Amino acid sequence: MALMTGEQYEDSLRKLNMKVYLLGEIVKNPVDHPIIRPSMNSVKLTYELAQDPQYEDLMTATSHINSGKINRFCHLHQSTDDLVKKVKMQRLLGQKSGACFQRCVGMDAINAVDSVTFEMDRKLGTEYHKRFNKFLLMMQEEDLTVDGAMTDPKGDRGLPPHKQADPDLFVRIAERRPEGIVVRGAKAHQTGAINSHWILVMPTMTMGKEDADYAVSFVAPADAEGISYIYGRQSCDTRKLEGSPIDVGNRQFGGHEALMVFDNVFIPWENVLMAGEYEFSGALVERFAGYHRQSYGGCKVGVGDVLIGAAALAADYNGAMKASHIKDKLIEMMHLNETLYACGIACSAEGSKTASGNYLINMLLANVCKQNVTRYPYEIARLAEDIAGGLMVTMASEKDFRHPEIGKVVEKYFRGVATVPTESRMRVLRLIENITLGTAAVGYRTESMHGAGSPQAQRIMIARQGNLEQKKSLAKALAGIKE
Amino acid sequence: MKCVGVKYCGGCNPHIERSKFVDELKKILAEEMHLTVCRGQEKWELGILVCGCATACADRPEIRELAPEWILVAGPNVDIEPTPVAEMARVVALKIRKYFGGRDPHEVA
Numbered sequence: 043m044a045l046m047t048g049e050q051y052e053d054s055l056r057k058l059n060m061k062v063y064l065l066g067e068i069v070k071n072p073v074d075h076p077i078i079r080p081s082m083n084s085v086k087l088t089y090e091l092a093q094d095p096q097y098e099d100l101m102t103a104t105s106h107i108n109s110g111k112i113n114r115f116c117h118l119h120q121s122t123d124d125l126v127k128k129v130k131m132q133r134l135l136g137q138k139s140g141a142c143f144q145r146c147v148g149m150d151a152i153n154a155v156d157s158v159t160f161e162m163d164r165k166l167g168t169e170y171h172k173r174f175n176k177f178l179l180m181m182q183e184e185d186l187t188v189d190g191a192m193t194d195p196k197g198d199r200g201l202p203p204h205k206q207a208d209p210d211l212f213v214r215i216a217e218r219r220p221e222g223i224v225v226r227g228a229k230a231h232q233t234g235a236i237n238s239h240w241i242l243v244m245p246t247m248t249m250g251k252e253d254a255d256y257a258v259s260f261v262a263p264a265d266a267e268g269i270s271y272i273y274g275r276q277s278c279d280t281r282k283l284e285g286s287p288i289d290v291g292n293r294q295f296g297g298h299e300a301l302m303v304f305d306n307v308f309i310p311w312e313n314v315l316m317a318g319e320y321e322f323s324g325a326l327v328e329r330f331a332g333y334h335r336q337s338y339g340g341c342k343v344g345v346g347d348v349l350i351g352a353a354a355l356a357a358d359y360n361g362a363m364k365a366s367h368i369k370d371k372l373i374e375m376m377h378l379n380e381t382l383y384a385c386g387i388a389c390s391a392e393g394s395k396t397a398s399g400n401y402l403i404n405m406l407l408a409n410v411c412k413q414n415v416t417r418y419p420y421e422i423a424r425l426a427e428d429i430a431g432g433l434m435v436t437m438a439s440e441k442d443f444r445h446p447e448i449g450k451v452v453e454k455y456f457r458g459v460a461t462v463p464t465e466s467r468m469r470v471l472r473l474i475e476n477i478t479l480g481t482a483a484v485g486y487r488t489e490s491m492h493g494a495g496s497p498q499a500q501r502i503m504i505a506r507q508g509n510l511e512q513k514k515s516l517a518k519a520l521a522g523i524k525e
Numbered sequence: 526m527k528c529v530g531v532k533y534c535g536g537c538n539p540h541i542e543r544s545k546f547v548d549e550l551k552k553i554l555a556e557e558m559h560l561t562v563c564r565g566q567e568k569w570e571l572g573i574l575v576c577g578c579a580t581a582c583a584d585r586p587e588i589r590e591l592a593p594e595w596i597l598v599a600g601p602n603v604d605i606e607p608t609p610v611a612e613m614a615r616v617v618a619l620k621i622r623k624y625f626g627g628r629d630p631h632e633v634a
Contacts, residue, residue, distance in 0.1 A: 098533075131535065
């Protein structure tokens with residue numbers, strides 16, 4: 043089963059026995075929970091579009107292992123063309139879902155782990171890459187969704203892992219046994235964790251010798267004994283429980299994050315991909331972050347496309363589309379959005395081959411891409427709110443709109459252009475609210491800021507990669523400075 | 526072997542409605558031939574590569590191998606010539622007919 047259908051994916055999730063907490067209760071059936079379901083639909087879309095001839099050229103790839111047709115999310119990039127296609131696929135999915143479709147973290151994790159474990163084995167004589175390849179083959183053949191889990195809770199940011207008041211604030215090896223390791227700790231902000239079949243854990247930062255037990259990477263089934271999930275709240279999430287689809291803004295799709303807790307989870311050696319080799323932790327973090335910073339040049343752009351379209355519709359429905367300042371704001375939004383896309387494409391086109399054979403993005407350009415992502419979606423959102431008008435946050439509920447008495451009042455006073463139904467105006471304003479302030483704002487705004495690393499992390503990488511000395515040489519040459 | 530195949534690009538940011546174009550083309554040619562949408566590596570005598578924008582990222586050697594001749598729709602262009610979107614299906618249908626030179630395409634296959 044190299045390609046699952048959407049239905050097969052949904053059925054496969056139902057077979058998992060995950061321990062999920064949401065709003066203080068254990069969720070027995072995450073797939074059908076009204077708060078979780080839209081996020082499942084987003085991942086399901088990655089399976090459905092792979093089956094569609096209109097999208098398969100981006101959504102699928104050829105496995106370098108067995109030349110079979112696989113979902114691109116399970117693919118190791120074999121060329122810069124693959125890297126470019128990844129970004130295009132992400133833009134497509136952002137356009138179709140208007141939300142975070144979650145599956146990128148696994149793709150970015152396998153591509154980072156592939157090259158780093160290869161280099162570890164080459165230098166240390168370990169067998170991590172061999173183990174990884176076995177996992178990768180299963181992932182491709184079974185078309186698995188994998189959660190790439192990197193971010194630890196981190197406790198006191200001023201202290202390294204081994205000096206934290208609580209040793210579990212970074213995922214660590216708590217015990218080594220002949221047959222495997224036992225891990226404790228947690229991973230925070232885990233995108234799509236509850237929609238994943240497996241998890242691929244990586245260290246959260248460069249580790250030193252004293253933190254060797256925190257330099258740990260492994261794969262585990264998402265429902266392994268000892269793993270539990272505490273679902274993250276999103277702004278306006280309980281609107282999904284109200285039975286008012288207009289008020290939800292985007293009824294079908296969404297994203298999610300969760301705290302993933304490891305309570306003495308046993309990992310057999312065959313699933314361990316790093317166990318104390320701290321000197322390779324930095325490379326793994328940088329490469330995963332680099333791939334994920336590239337990702338945002340696609341997915342956020344796709345959601346941006348939706349938001350720009352929604353803002354333009356709002357302008358149409360408000361009767362403001364002919365105003366020159368509205369046109370100019372829409373132009374600015376498109377300019378910003380396409381700039382992000384340009385960065386995503388550029389860091390892909392300038393990618394290079396690793397020792398293991400897969401392709402890595404251009405790290406400088408990927409970090410420039412993500413640095414822009416920490417800013418431009420906010421400006422696009424601001425302009426969308428400007429164009430939409432205050433009604434997007436003061437509008438009456440759908441229940442009022444449907445009310446037998448006051449519904450007529452809502453219909454009358456919330457109408458913009460006479461030829462456009464009030465309901466259409468309400469729907470597009472709620473969609474803008476969803477992306478800028480509601481559940482999807484988690485992905486479009488704050489995730490743009492902190493996902494794949496906070497802004498300062500990119501600035502450090504830009505400083506490292508920026509080739510400043512060469513720039514000085516250029517200036518000296520033109521200025522006639524001989525020293 | 527099927528005669529005329531349709532291969533889509535991935536559709537990340539299309540400037541034309543690709544499926545609408547193909548539907549129109551099928552309608553125009555309904556009584557003359559059957560268009561097959563690519564699902565695998567089947568070979569055709571003539572291929573229609575339907576790309577959403579002028580980049581035409583699906584125009585790659587391995588795709589070109591699926592047929593000896595291609596008509597390239599890339600955004601609002603047919604074989605690199607700017608073409609009004611409303612005219613595209615008709616223009617492509619004429620090219621298909623010209624390619625087969627009045628022959629029955631099924632017979633050619």
